[in-house]
Amino acid sequence: xxxxxxNPLFLSMQEGKNYTIYCNYSTTSDRLYWxxxxxxxxxxxxxxxxxxxxxxxxxxxxxxLDTKARLSTLHITAAVHDLSATYFCVCSNTGNQFYFGTxxxxxxxx
Amino acid sequence: DTAVSQTPxxxxxxxxxxxxxKCEQNLGHDTMYWYKQxxxxxxxxxxxxxxxxxxxxxxxxxxxSPKSPDKAHLNLHINSLELGDSAVYFxxxxxxxxxxxxxxxxYFGPGTRLLVL
Numbered sequence: 631x632x633x634x635x636x637n638p639l640f641l642s643m644q645e646g647k648n649y650t651i652y653c654n655y656s657t658t659s660d661r662l663y664w665x666x667x668x669x670x671x672x673x674x675x676x677x678x679x680x681x682x683x684x685x686x687x688x689x690x691x692x693x694x695l696d697t698k699a700r701l702s703t704l705h706i707t708a709a710v711h712d713l714s715a716t717y718f719c720v721c722s723n724t725g726n727q728f729y730f731g732t733x734x735x736x737x738x739x740x
Numbered sequence: 741d742t743a744v745s746q747t748p749x750x751x752x753x754x755x756x757x758x759x760x761x762k763c764e765q766n767l768g769h770d771t772m773y774w775y776k777q778x779x780x781x782x783x784x785x786x787x788x789x790x791x792x793x794x795x796x797x798x799x800x801x802x803x804x805s806p807k808s809p810d811k812a813h814l815n816l817h818i819n820s821l822e823l824g825d826s827a828v829y830f831x832x833x834x835x836x837x838x839x840x841x842x843x844x845x846x847y848f849g850p851g852t853r854l855l856v857l
Contacts, residue, residue: 673848
C-alpha cells in the first residue's frame with residue numbers, strides 16, 4: 631500500500647516568512663495533488679503534479695515533484711494570514727484509490 | 741451550481757439510531773467516494789463506487805452501507821449509531837480517464853458533521 635508522510639504536522643510561521651512543507655511517498659505514484667482545507671470547510675484542490683520535475687505556482691504557493699526521490703514540496707513565500715489552513719498531500723496510482731497524507735496545519739501569525 | 745452537494749450538513753442524533761447522508765454530483769464524474777475525517781483531521785477512505793459498482797470497501801463496520809442508485813448519487817446509511825461514529829463525512833467525486841485508468845482530481849462536498857450523543 632502506498633504510504634504518504636507529511637512534515638511538519640503543525641507549522642506556525644510569521645507573516646512575511648518563507649517555509650516548505652514536505653511530502654514523502656513510499657511507492658510509485660502516477661499523480662500527486664495538494665489540497666487545502668480551511669477550518670470547518672471542505673477540501674479544495676490546489677495543484678496536480680504529473681511528472682518528474684513538475685513545478686506549479688499559484689500566488690505565494692509553489693509545488694514541485696521529484697519522482698526519483700518520491701518527494702513533493704509545497705513552498706510558501708512571504709506568508710500572509712489568509713494562507714492559514716491545513717494542507718494535504720495526496721497520491722494516486724492506477725485504479726480508484728487516493729492516498730492522503732496526515733495533513734500539515736499551518737498558522738500564520740502577525 | 742454546486743458541484744458536489746451533501747445533505748444534511750449537520751446531523752445530531754442519539755446512540756442506536758439509524759441515519760442516512762446523501763451525496764449528489766453534477767460534474768459528470770463516474771467515480772464517487774465516502775471519506776471519514778476524525779477530530780485530528782485525518783482522512784480515511786470508506787467506500788468508492790465506479791459507475792454504480794463498489795470498487796473500494798475499506799475496513800468499515802457493516803453498520804455502514806453505501807448505495808449508488810446512479811452515477812451521480814452515492815448515499816451512506818448508518819445503522820445503530822455509536823459514539824465513535826461522530827466525525828465529519830465527506831463525499832467526493834472524480835473521473836477515471838486514460839487507457840491505464842487513472843483518476844483525475846477529486847472534488848469534495850461540503851461535509852456532513854455527525855454528532856452522536
